[in-house]
Structures are given as structure tokens and as C-alpha cells.
Amino acid sequence: MPAVRTPTIPPKRRVPRQERSRRRVEELLDAAARLVVDRGVESLSTRDIAQAAGAPVASLYQYFADKEHLLLALAQRDMAEMDAQVAADLAGIDRLTVETLVRTTMLAFVSVYHRRRAFVEIYLRGRSNAAVERFGREHNARVAANLLDFAVQAGLARPELTLAKATLAVEVGDRVFQLAFEHDADGDPGLIEEGITLVTAYLERYATPAGLSGIPV
Amino acid sequence: MPAVRTPTIPPKRRVPRQERSRRRVEELLDAAARLVVDRGVESLSTRDIAQAAGAPVASLYQYFADKEHLLLALAQRDMAEMDAQVAADLAGIDRLTVETLVRTTMLAFVSVYHRRRAFVEIYLRGRSNAAVERFGREHNARVAANLLDFAVQAGLARPELTLAKATLAVEVGDRVFQLAFEHDADGDPGLIEEGITLVTAYLERYATPAGLSGIPV
Amino acid sequence: MPAVRTPTIPPKRRVPRQERSRRRVEELLDAAARLVVDRGVESLSTRDIAQAAGAPVASLYQYFADKEHLLLALAQRDMAEMDAQVAADLAGIDRLTVETLVRTTMLAFVSVYHRRRAFVEIYLRGRSNAAVERFGREHNARVAANLLDFAVQAGLARPELTLAKATLAVEVGDRVFQLAFEHDADGDPGLIEEGITLVTAYLERYATPAGLSGIPV
Amino acid sequence: MPAVRTPTIPPKRRVPRQERSRRRVEELLDAAARLVVDRGVESLSTRDIAQAAGAPVASLYQYFADKEHLLLALAQRDMAEMDAQVAADLAGIDRLTVETLVRTTMLAFVSVYHRRRAFVEIYLRGRSNAAVERFGREHNARVAANLLDFAVQAGLARPELTLAKATLAVEVGDRVFQLAFEHDADGDPGLIEEGITLVTAYLERYATPAGLSGIPV
């Protein structure tokens, strides 16, 4: 009989495994997001992410194939939110014109950028990561396709408005946001307003008469 | 490869010091430009630059404060060329409108981008270097100021066209170029043409009647 | 590849426990053998073994104390086969000489090496694992003892042939095999033949006259 | 009549810089040698080498392309010594036979192994490094070629003794040394003696009469 045995007290676990896992992933993404906002994508290191999330570095590789994939996951998470916001706001429009379509969409983006500052860093300027870059391009093309479809269905745009042109408009919108958030942590409102004007001016070149005068919803 | 790295044998000098100095700087910049084009700004290392230039790493610090300043010098060199090209091409216009002004300027940019591929990498997308970033912004503002001045003097633009707006136009033009050169090593011509349309559409909102109809030079 | 690694869904069980256990062990050993052949002992990881066997990593520690013991088990499995082959082939000799003894034994080894390529990696060259190393030495000594006993009983060898000498012969034979399988996936036949000559030449120094002239069985 | 050619041609200079450099290289090699002897090739890490040499890890990469090349350099250093020893000892023989040739050569090897314990680890068993492995094989082939040439010129060996056979003899000699140094830090003398017998027995199969009876030098 051992004289003294220190009984190990098993730490209790209350949260189910899977839930816990998901939470860890979120913590890591949140930590990465914070660091990206504070110090930029370039100086983002796995060590720092792990430390900021209070997790060992190796854990990071439990959930993500590598650093690139973590960043990608971060962008994807925010993009889903972005898409949802755009859809919701478009549903709320009561008078459709090219101008209201552009304004609504761009302001939806802005509202998500407000909530997700890391997104600005990663998605708008994160040019240092091939996967995110590619994903960003694809997302923009997807956004452009959706809007184009919407605009054509609604009778706002003429057929000359090709996908390539719509995509250009979205990309240019990105640049506006980038500038607006560079100057101002909350996105310079004047610049954003001017950006709406810019994109609208361009797209109106391809508008139907109704796209200019308006269609009640 | 030898198992043990052998020390380098110093080359002999024949060219006058000052001349040699200047040449070295150019060699370093050229080497950096080549590497940037081939492998991107992010993976540009001082070692590689030095090696590609056939110079010792320490030399680099003889001529530049640090890596950032080397990149800056590279951008500056190309920007001077850019400015000269714009000035020259603008001087050759025979009918001034907002559209010809935009077109001439943007095509001047394109022709320099053709000659200076590294510029595309560093200036258009090189978001990894604060100094270059800042310099790029400033250069764009300078370009915008010059063009604005030119346009107002020529009676093409109304006073509502502020510097902020002109700068936005230039920045958006940058994004167009970035996209055009991403798709196509020589800059997708269709995309560039569409970019000209886009910038023109925007600026025409602030045009005088003459800015639309034209002024013979 | 998905950005976020999704947790695995546990497979259902249908086979009796014990049977399943044994099968798992074999699967793990087989997987390890395959990996060793393909990529060498050094780059063999528990993760890879488990994955290749379609088992969770932790399972591995259910059946083996650690990686070293898994490798040991693998070697043992093949060595049993080796011993059986030698015994069987020796039983088939019809004229005993030192030379036929050596030849039969060595060719028995070769036939097992053919079937068990992983053995070549682990046992002949796997110098990276203390347990296997030790086991290999011991096995060679055992083989040597058996053969020595056999040879002395049969009147082929003089008493000067000590165990140490016999062991040396076996070890040297190993080196021959190692070389032969390095050159040729199937074991360079010329080299093996020459190895037989070599070992025979040595052992004949300790042969009885009958060991040279032959004893009908 | 150099029996073994030394293929080393490092361009030397007398600048203090390079002297210091050379010393550093030696220190690193010495440190690596010590560690290899103490803990084996497998557990040799760049960190440990650097620490043991009192140098930062980065220094290591100043002199060697990578860890593999460091090990290679270590082996090369010792092999040069080995070749020199063999050449010297062969020059001292006064009665040439296959047996004295084998004995002299093998004892020359042993004397270097005594001085260079790390060599045993790296060269004889260091099967974990492709570069060293390849180099070892090549060195053995070179040694074999030189000895073969020597033996044929001296009239000790018949033409049937091909390079492949001579190489086999050398490789088998390696295995003997490996065993001898495994048992005994100074190389089990009995085992070495027996190894000489073994290699001699094999090579005498290809000896001329003079190779057996002896040629006075």
C-alpha cells in the first residue's frame, strides 16, 4: 500500500467534444483576425496566432492544413456574412434603379467591413497569400454574377453589360473601400459616397431606361 | 555543390569610383526588378538581390538605408519615367476632351508598365512595404493634382472636381491596371479599354460642356 | 482540400472483437511495411502508419508500446518466415558441403527478401532503431549458432569454427545482401553469387576434408 | 606510387579572415563529430552542433549548404586522412602478398577509426543521409579501384579480379569494422584479425602464385 498517493483530479469537461472543437477553431480565427487588424497580414505568424488564442502552435495544425488555409477560412467566414448582408439589404429596397442597386450593395459591404476589420486587411489587400487572393477574385466574380443576374432579371441592365464588365465594377468598388478604410478606421463616408457615384456612373452606361428612371418593387 | 562553401574571391577594380558606384546602384535596382517580376515582392530577399547583382550583400547597405528604401528607389525610378511619358503623350493630343485626357494618360501608364514589369508588382500590388505604399499614394495624388490642374486650366472640368475626386479616379485606374496585368502579361487590352470607359464615365460627371464636346489644341 | 479540417466520423463495428484486434495489428504491420519500402525507415511516422492502415493514431498504442516496438514486431514476423525458409531449404539438400550449406542458406534468405522487401530496409539497413538493431544482431547470432551446430553435427566444420566466426560470416552475408538489393530491386544475382563465393572461401578455412569433398545425405 | 589518390583541391590563402573562417569550420565539424560519437547520427541536430561549437545556428549555414553537407564534409575530412594513412602504410610493406596487402590496408583503416570515432558512426553506419551514403559508396569504389590497380600492377592478382569483386571485398571489410567497433570502443582486435582472414580468403581465390608466395619489395 503506497503511503501517499496524490490523487489526480481529472478536470471536468462540460462541453461536448465537437462543440469544443468548433470553439477552438473560432478562437483561432478570432485571434488571427485581431492580429491581422493590428499588425497586418504580412507579419502574421503561426506562433503569434497560437499564443493570442491561448493554444499551442500544434493545435493550429489540428484544424488547418497550414497558415494559408487558416487565412482562407477566415476570409470565407466573413464572406458568407457579406453575402448574407447583401442579400438581406437588397430585399429591403423599394425603388430599384442602377443607383439604388449599387448603393445598397456597397453599403452592405461597408457594414460588414465595419464589423469585420480583419476582412479589409485580408480580403481587400491581402495580396500576400495565393489562396486568399484566388478566393477573393472568385468571390468578386460570384458577387458580380449574382448582381448582374439580378439587374438583368429586374430589367435594369442591357445585355451589353457582360460579366467581365460587372466584375470590373465590383473590383473597382473594392479599391474604393480599400482607400476609404485606409484613411478612416470606419471607412471615410465621403469617399464611399463618391465611390457609389463612380460605380453608378460607369454602370449607367449599360442601363435600360428603367434602370435610370426606376422600378417600384 | 561543394560540401564546404568557399569564400568569394574579390574582383578587381578598373572603373572610376563614382562611376562604379552609380553602376552598382543601377545593377542592384535592376536585379531587384528582375526578381520582383519573377518571384513577387514578398519573397524578395537582400541576399537574392545582391547575388543577382553580383554584389556582396553588405554593398546593398552602402547605397540604401535598408531593403525598404531600395524598393522605394526602384519605384521612384520608374515613376519618373511614368511622369515623363504622361507629359509627353499629353503634349501630343490634338483634341482635348475628358475622354481623350483620360485615355491618353491611362495609355501612357500602360506603355510604361509594359517596359517596367517590376513596377506592376511593386507599385500596383506591392502592399507589403509601407514606404512604397505611402509613396504610391503620394504619387497618385501628385498625378491627380497635375491632371486636375491641367483639366481645369484647359476648361474641361468644373470646380466641383476636387482633388479628392481626381485622386479617386487615379486610384481606381490603378486597380484597372492591376486586373489587366493579372490576366495578361501585356495588360488585357479589353479590360484597359473598359477601364478608360469607367474612369471617363465618372469624370464626365464633373465635366464642362467643352469637356464633353472637345477643345481643339 | 477544405479550409477547415472536419472531425472524422467513427466507423461501425461488425466483426468480433478479438478477431478485429488481430486484424488491426496485421493491418498496421502491413501498412508500416509498405511505407518502409516506399519511403525508408527514417521517414516512417506513426501518423502515416495509422493513416495507411485506416486506423486512428491512438490505436497504434493499443497494440504496441511505441513505434520502436511496432518496427520490432514487423522484423520478428519476417524473421520467423526467414527461419522457416532456411530450415525447409536445408532439408532439401542432397549433397552437403560447406559450399552447398552456404549457398542454400543464402539463397533462402534471398527468397524471403524477395517476398518481404520491407525487411531489407528495416533489418539490413535499418540502423536507426536500437531495438531492431539489437534484435537483428541477436537473430544473426541465432542463425549462426544453428548453422554452426548443423555443420559440426554433419561433420563439415572443424571445432576451430567458433560461434564468433560463424556470426561474422552471417553478418558479412548481410552486407552482401544489402549491396545486392541496393543495386537491384530483386537483388543483383551476380553479386549474390559472388557473396556466396566469399562466405564459402572464408568458412572453408575451417572445413573438415568432408566439408570440402561432400557428404551425401 | 600513391596507392590512393586524394581528390581534394581547396584553394588556400593566407589572409587572417579565411584562417578564422577555416577554424570555425573545423570547430563545427569537431562539434558534430563529438555529438555523432556520443548520440548517433540520427539524433544530430543543427541546434546541438551549433551549441556544442559555441556558434549560432546561422553560422552553420554560412559554411555548409545544409546539415547533410556538413555531415558530408565531416566524412570527406576523415576520408582524406584515411587515404593518406593507407598510402603511407602500403609504402612501408617489405614483402607483398595478397595477405599483407589486405592486412596493411585494413589496419590502416583501423588506425584512422581509432583517431576518428565519428567516422565509424557516419561512414560505416550513417545510413540516414543520402549524400554521405553515396559518398561512402563512391569512396569504397575508389579505394577498391586503387587497390586493384596496385595489386594487378604488382602481379598479385589475376585479371579475373574485377572491380566489382574488389569493391565487394572493401564493402565487406567495412562491415567487419562496424561489428568490431560495435563490440569494442577500440575495435575488437580478434574480430578485426578474423576479418583480415575473411577478406584474404576471398581475394586469394583470385591471386597469382606470387600473390600467395610473396614478392619482396
Place this chain on the structure above:
DNA sequence: AATGAATGAGGATTCATTCAT
């Protein structure tokens, strides 16, 4: 002025093993 050498700090990633369930 020029440069070979040196280096501290940090990079991403992998590993064998153990834990809690």
C-alpha cells in the same frame, strides 16, 4: 569605400505520445 563573415530573432511545420471520453 567595400565586403566577407557573423548573428539574433524568428519562420512554418512535424512528431511521438498521452489524454479524456
Place this chain on the structure above:
DNA sequence: TATGAATGAATCCTCATTCAT
């Protein structure tokens, strides 16, 4: 018994910059 998840420790290697000559 089985296993998904977790992790401390270690891996090799690179980099921008500075030092000593």
C-alpha cells in the same frame, strides 16, 4: 477497448542587418 483531440518539444532553415577589417 477505442479514439478524436491535444500538445510540448523539436526540427531545419532564412532573413535583414551589422560588424570588423
